[in-house]
Amino acid sequence: MPSDITGSVSHTLAGKTIVVAVTGSIAAVRAVDLIRDLIRRGAAVHAVMSRAAEQILHPYALEYASGNPAVTKITGKVEHVEFCGVGGRADLLLIAPATANTIGKIALGIDDTPVTTYATTALGSGVPIVVVPAMHEAMYRHPAVMRNLEALRSMGVVVVDPRIEEEKAKIAENGTVVLEVERLLGPNDLAGRRVLVTGGATAERVDPIRILTNRASGKTGVEIALEARRRGADVTLVHRGHLGLPVKEVHVEGAEDMLRAVMAELAGGGYDAIVAAAAVSDYTLDPSAEKIKSGGEVVLRLRPTSKIIAAVRASHPEIKMVGFKAETFLSDEELISRARESMEKNRLDIVVGNDVGKGGMGTEENRVLSYPGRGRSPRSPERKGLSEEPLSTPWRRSSHEGRRPSPHHRVLRRPARPRSEAGGLGRRRPQPRLAGRHHRPKVGGDGRPPQRSGLGGAGDEEGRRYPRAVPRPGRDGAFYAPGVRLRGERGGGPQLCLRHQRGLRPRPHRQCRRPR
Numbered sequence: 001m002p003s004d005i006t007g008s009v010s011h012t013l014a015g016k017t018i019v020v021a022v023t024g025s026i027a028a029v030r031a032v033d034l035i036r037d038l039i040r041r042g043a044a045v046h047a048v049m050s051r052a053a054e055q056i057l058h059p060y061a062l063e064y065a066s067g068n069p070a071v072t073k074i075t076g077k078v079e080h081v082e083f084c085g086v087g088g089r090a091d092l093l094l095i096a097p098a099t100a101n102t103i104g105k106i107a108l109g110i111d112d113t114p115v116t117t118y119a120t121t122a123l124g125s126g127v128p129i130v131v132v133p134a135m136h137e138a139m140y141r142h143p144a145v146m147r148n149l150e151a152l153r154s155m156g157v158v159v160v161d162p163r164i165e166e167e168k169a170k171i172a173e174n175g176t177v178v179l180e181v182e183r184l185l186g187p188n189d190l191a192g193r194r195v196l197v198t199g200g201a202t203a204e205r206v207d208p209i210r211i212l213t214n215r216a217s218g219k220t221g222v223e224i225a226l227e228a229r230r231r232g233a234d235v236t237l238v239h240r241g242h243l244g245l246p247v248k249e250v251h252v253e254g255a256e257d258m259l260r261a262v263m264a265e266l267a268g269g270g271y272d273a274i275v276a277a278a279a280v281s282d283y284t285l286d287p288s289a290e291k292i293k294s295g296g297e298v299v300l301r302l303r304p305t306s307k308i309i310a311a312v313r314a315s316h317p318e319i320k321m322v323g324f325k326a327e328t329f330l331s332d333e334e335l336i337s338r339a340r341e342s343m344e345k346n347r348l349d350i351v352v353g354n355d356v357g358k359g360g361m362g363t364e365e366n367r368v369l370s371y372p373g374r375g376r377s378p379r380s381p382e383r384k385g386l387s388e389e390p391l392s393t394p395w396r397r398s399s400h401e402g403r404r405p406s407p408h409h410r411v412l413r414r415p416a417r418p419r420s421e422a423g424g425l426g427r428r429r430p431q432p433r434l435a436g437r438h439h440r441p442k443v444g445g446d447g448r449p450p451q452r453s454g455l456g457g458a459g460d461e462e463g464r465r466y467p468r469a470v471p472r473p474g475r476d477g478a479f480y481a482p483g484v485r486l487r488g489e490r491g492g493g494p495q496l497c498l499r500h501q502r503g504l505r506p507r508p509h510r511q512c513r514r515p516r
Contacts, residue, residue, distance in 0.1 A: 007042040012182045012230065016091045019083050022062065022114040024052025027097035027134035028172040031057065034096060035065040037174050040183065046083065046090075047071070050102070050113040074114055084122040093122045093183055096160075096173045097134035100145050106157075107148035108129075129157045130183050132172055140169035158184065176246050182230045191232035194271045197225045198262060198278035198308070200239040202255045205287035206300065215362040216279030224275050236265055239278065255281045255305040262308055266316055273320035275307050279361075309346045312514030323348040327359030332369060339371045 007014060016212065018038055022031045035045050047062035048071040059070040071079050083090040095102065095115065100117060111120045122129050131152060139145060140162065149159055160180050161168035199221015203211040218239050225237040225247050235247040238261050242251060249264065252258040259279060283302035292298055309323050323346060325339045339353035353369040 005036065005040050007040070009037075009040040011042045013038060013185060014497045015090050016042070016183065016185050017046070017083075018045050019048060019090045019093050019118060020062075020066070021048045021050075021093060021095040021118055022053040023050045023095065023097060023099045023102045023113075023115055024056060024058065025097040025099050025171075026056060028053050028057045030171055030174070032065040032094065034174050034177060037178050037320045039066070041178065041182070048079070048114050048118055049496060049498060050115045052099075052113075052445045053115075063473055071114055074117055077350050077427060080114070080117045084125060084127050086125045088121075088125065088127065090122070090127055092128045092130065092181060093118055093134070094130045094177070094181060095119065096130070096132035096177060098131045100133075100135050100139045100142070100148075100330055100498050103131065103145065103152065107151040123155060123157075130184065131157055132160045132175070132177055132497050133162050133170050134171035135162075137164055137167045137169050140164075148351070151439045177231060179226060179246055183232060186230055186232065188232040190228060193233045193273070194236075195228045195233045196227075196236050196238065196262065196271050197221050198239060198274070198276050198280075199225070199404065202253065202258055202281045203239060204254050204281050204284045206285065207288040207290065209291050211283065214281070214283070216278050217362045218278075219258065220362070220366070221275075222278040224277055228275075237270075238265070239264055246364045255284055255308075259306055259311060262312065263315065266312065266319070271319060273322070274312060275322045276312075277322075277324055278308075279326065280308060281305055287316075291321045308344075309348070313346050317347075320349050321346070322350045324352045325353050325355060326356050326361075329401060330355055330357075334436075335369055336371055339369065343371060386470060438504065460487040 010424065017081050020031060020035055021030050031047070035047065040043050045066040046068045047066050049057070049059060049062065051072075055074060058150055059072055062070040074080060078085075082088060095106075100112070102119075104110075105112070105116045106119045106123075107118065116417075119129060121127075129152075131149075133140065133149070135145075158180060160172045160177055162172060164170075199211055200218025201214045201216040203213040205211055218241060221237060221239055222243065225235045229235045229247050236250060237245065237247050238250045238258060239251055240247065240252055250261050252261050258278060262274070266274070282305060284305050285300055285302050309321065312319065313321065323342060325335075325342045327335055327338055330338070333355040335355055339351045342348065343351040349372070351371045353371065354366065359366075424466070479516065
């Protein structure tokens with residue numbers, strides 16, 4: 001069920017309701033995975049289908065994926081108004097895939113399918129709409145289709161461009177679509193800002209075949225770039241790769257290439273911050289024009305490379321800058337000390353210390369210490385998120401590596417049970433109840449319970465009297481149900497006490513015989 005995966009990746013869409021509209025493209029089969037990816041980020045998803053989509057994908061598939069019945073026709077419940085009307089439940093309408101037919105109808109205001117009815121209502125009420133086209137390339141290139149897409153953009157609809165492959169305009173990757181949804185529904189606190197990110201390792205050429213590099217994977221830079229994009233920033237990522245990310249990518253090879261690319265980007269102006277997360281080579285060399293023959297000893301003469309953060313600070317003193325300091329096998333205090341030195345030397349706004357000797361390079365998870373400027377306390381994030389606890393705050397590592405207990409967590413211990421004179425634990429007396437299991441106040445002829453009549457108990461109009469609903473203690477300290485004659489009393493015999501009746505006591509009392 002979707003509840004099993006809700007928020008399993010992140011909580012960026014927690015509390016958001018998204019309507020996924022599916023139309024009659026063969027890419028409709030991708031809708032199940034897309035819905036699940038949205039749920040993994042905390043969203044609640046509802047699906048609506050056109051009749052053409054039903055011929056490709058059964059509504060039960062979308063019901064299973066979302067956990068909610070798929071809407072296949074508009075009924076008296078006016079589902080389109082419930083979700084996409086003014087004050088409706090939906091935070092966003094995602095049309096994926098969107099065929100050329102559906103795009104044209106939405107652009108022209110034609111409303112003859114459940115999907116176009118939802119879209120018309122959403123446009124009229126201001127609900128954000130994301131359209132993800134999918135069709136053959138020839139259809140996508142049709143002038144009328146291109147005009148219709150531009151018309152949707154002019155209405156404020158976000159269009160996620162398709163991938164042109166094998167003469168087809170294929171639906172965008174799920175990660176790209178989800179990132180755009182997160183961007184629209186996110187805090188948008190970096191809107192209008194430009195952020196430059198460097199990431200990954202650089203490679204210094206030894207000869208046409210060999211290089212000198214390091215083990216940095218570049219994942220930190222990629223995640224920082226995507227998070228900035230998610231929060232509304234215009235992002236440029238300078239790294240040694242071509243990943244097809246929804247940000248501007250600048251490919252570089254060596255340390256000097258990265259320095260030139262960064263300075264060229266900053267020269268264009270408009271950048272508010274730079275995050276220098278790249279593991280830039282500290283040394284380079286003059287490469288050989290031909291392959292170095294194998295089998296013999298080789299001596300390489302290395303020279304230091306230029307420091308990118310020093311060059312950026314010298315030419316752009318006003319820009320906000322985040323630097324990274326990698327060390328090996330240091331204590332947190334030593335790592336903070338060296339990170340502080342790097343901050344003061346390069347006038348960084350934030351420095352992130354990383355002890356790579358304990359792991360973190362080329363791995364999926366990492367532990368870093370961030371040291372912000374302006375006298376604030378250092379932070380010690382574990383793995384994915386930044387911690388709100390200062391480093392000096394003591395905390396105990398739990399069995400779940402990387403998780404901190406709540407600051408309000410307290411260990412509650414039960415008070416010690418009193419010991420008897422014989423040295424054993426004292427017996428706890430059960431709390432009395434108003435009535436035993438086998439005793440219920442009887443109802444009189446008028447349908448009301450009988451009224452109490454003094455200490456003797458309750459009575460009805462026929463003069464019958466019943467014991468008061470108060471448990472009686474036996475000689476062994478246990479409480480017995482009202483009206484039960486105890487052993488030794490007239491008419492008494494083996495009975496069950498209240499704790500036996502409720503199944504709370506494993507062994508019988510002397511006066512209470514329970515079959516074994």
